[in-house]
Amino acid sequence: MHIYLKPLVQELERHANDKDAIKMKAYMKDRFEMFGIKTPARRMIAREFLLEYGLPEFRDLEKIVFACFAFPERELHHFGIELCGKFKKQWTPETVKLFERMTITKSWWDSVDSINIFCIKPYFARIPNDIYSITQAWIDSNNVWLQRLSIIFQLRLTDKTDRNILSRNILQLNDSEKFFVQKAIGWALRDLAHTDPDWVLEFVQKNELKPLSRREALKHI
Secondary structure (H helix, E strand, O other): OOHHHHHHHHHHHHOOOHHHHHHHHHHOOOOOEOOOOOHHHHHHHHHHHHHHHOOOOHHHHHHHHHHHHHOOEHHHHHHHHHHHHHHHHHOOOOHHHHHHHHHOOOOOHHHHHHHHHHHHHHHHHHOHHHHHHHHHHHHHOOOHHHHHHHHHOOOOOHHHOOHHHHHHHHHHHOOOOOHHHHHHHHHHHHHHHOOOHHHHHHHHHHOOOOHHHHHHHOOOO
16 A cells, blocks of 8 residues: 555545445446445545645656555545546646556446546647547557547537547447447537537438447437
């Protein structure tokens, strides 16, 4: 255990709830152990911890993040992910390697979507120059979770959505048999449909999407 995390772990253990842990583990298909602390309470514990102990040095961030991932409990994985999001001003192009390593470590939809929210989306908002090359590398990686990120990183950008890159990335992954890729394609299109339903409808009509992707894309049109 990294010394920085010791008081946080003690506090999480103190708030553990065995009954909720059983339910939360079942929701995650028993892939991870749980303290049984729901997200609002977990974030309150994290907030109080950071108020008392402060942020670590940026140079120690990677070690601390993967010390979090070394624990079996999912709540600590999420703490590590959200901790990364507090260092936006210090991110560099090299930081993408950290995000990628996090993405492929103990991966499931909850951690990957959280990495997208706290790391990927704000990173590309600050450093947009390499979006094409980075997302292309994710598509080419053959890793389902990196591929998912290449599709969902523009969620909720509304009018700022780059439709060219969305189209390019979707069409490259359109033949994927992976559920979480197909679901991501439908999700990204459904999200854009709130702002630009005509574009989404035309895209779906022009391209033969997987049934799951198509169904999700057209859900609210």
